[in-house]
Amino acid sequence: MAPKVIFLMADYGHDPTVHVPTHCPSHRSGLLEAAIPWKVFGEAGFDITFATETGKQPVCDSRMLTGWTGALLGAPKVAKEAYKTFSQDSRVQNPASWTDPSLKLEDYDLVFLPGGHDKGVQQIIDSPRVHELLAAYFPKTARPSTKSLVAICHGVQVLATASSAEDKSKSVIHDVQTTALPGFMEQSIFYATWPFLGDYYKTYGAGTDSVQEIVTKRLDSPSLFKNSLSPSPFVVADPKYNYLSGRFPPDAELLAQKAVAMVKELTGSS
Template identity: 50%
Template sequence: MDRLEDPVITHPGMYVPTPKVLFMMADYGHDPTETAVPYTAFKEAKYDIKFATENGKPPRCDKKMLEGFTQKLLGAKKEVISQYKKMIISEEVRHPLAWSDPDFSLDPFDLVIFPGGHDKGVRQIIDSPIVHKLVVDYFPKTKKPSKKVVGAVCHGVMVLSESKDAAGRSVIRDCDTTALPAKFEQAAYWGTRAVLGDYYKTYGHGSENVEDSVKKVLADPAQFKAELNPGPFYVEDKQYNYISARYPVDAELFAEEIIKTIESFHKIA
């Protein structure tokens, strides 16, 4: 996978060789906003985008967030559903790579994205030893002044927190990060339990919150930034080119900040 030769010039003073972007996904269950909004932003920036699922099956996002009363209650906005519909018929989604392929590597990519999602289907990627090995290899290569970037939203952060080296240390052990705050998760779970059961608990009733799963792998729990303001929010680590966000409301800002980071690598003095 060679880098495309044609550069993207986003605005005067900025020169960005076409970045290669990879969305790492489960076959089913990711949040459509956390996937389609960044995809649309990177597409508009003329980035070269690929998707990867375990065996190269085209990914599909969580139907509960796209249709019926669950969509109207807590799901994707109409404009996001429109973006999602365009995304799933794209060549990138129709012909994904297979992250279980023995020859597969994250190395050719400048940006690797891990969307979140509540559906239990996302456990396919969170729990995958294959993905853990790929992430353990790739994530250290994002240490500044590297020009490689990792972005993760919500449960996508758990893919990173569960990716551990031979000594049992998570790749984000020394990073500042956010993810789905426990108070948000608990409010959604208890507010919908009568109708949706344990839908908002990806690992089932009684399982620990995403925030707790992430905090326990950090060198210091204070590295977890649990901003409870419902407005857009993101966290950028100081040591690594790693950007994280909490939930769908953050998706647009998350994508914008990633694009700014990539552009900053190629500023013309």
């Protein structure tokens, strides 16, 4: 039986690409935080499901795909073509609903949380229902287990914001090694684009904590947050849980490949 993976997404705002800050030698990435894992999981033969709040088709951040912002800061042509193919998948067009009482993450082998900085992703970051689902599921990824979870960028913030079912004062990943979007990268692109985009690159507005700060505050120790400012792909694997995390789109392909290898090993699938 093919491993089952579910993508939990907001209706709008997930990031299809990224403009890498000027301190990095690579200026732009065509890796898509949802579409690239979708492609890698599909090629691996996984049974893929998408879920949004009410079953509405998820739409990625249009400012990264169209207009002058898409041309200067967003996805290159190859990435836009990949996203077009992704958005035409019937599974993307007909997602499940994560508010459906019958939805249980335990029915899946892998839960995937993509990122995105547009303010629309507040829908999933702040959702009590998503927090409830993750609080029930994440402890089941503790080794030894066949269940696993993978998150990237703001997807890690979704997970960090979810409180443990056993101790509401703690995050479900309070004792977990993780990465997420580095604060330096987030602040760099925010300040570089502020004159013409305002607080577009800050999900909760100017002056709010970075993703790194939000996640780190929910960990038992700051040392559990693993950081890298390298443009090379960077993926963190926690030693106690079947949990992988990435920072931003340049990590997406390696993250998905490692997820496939992990799930196949855990489930015994070929």
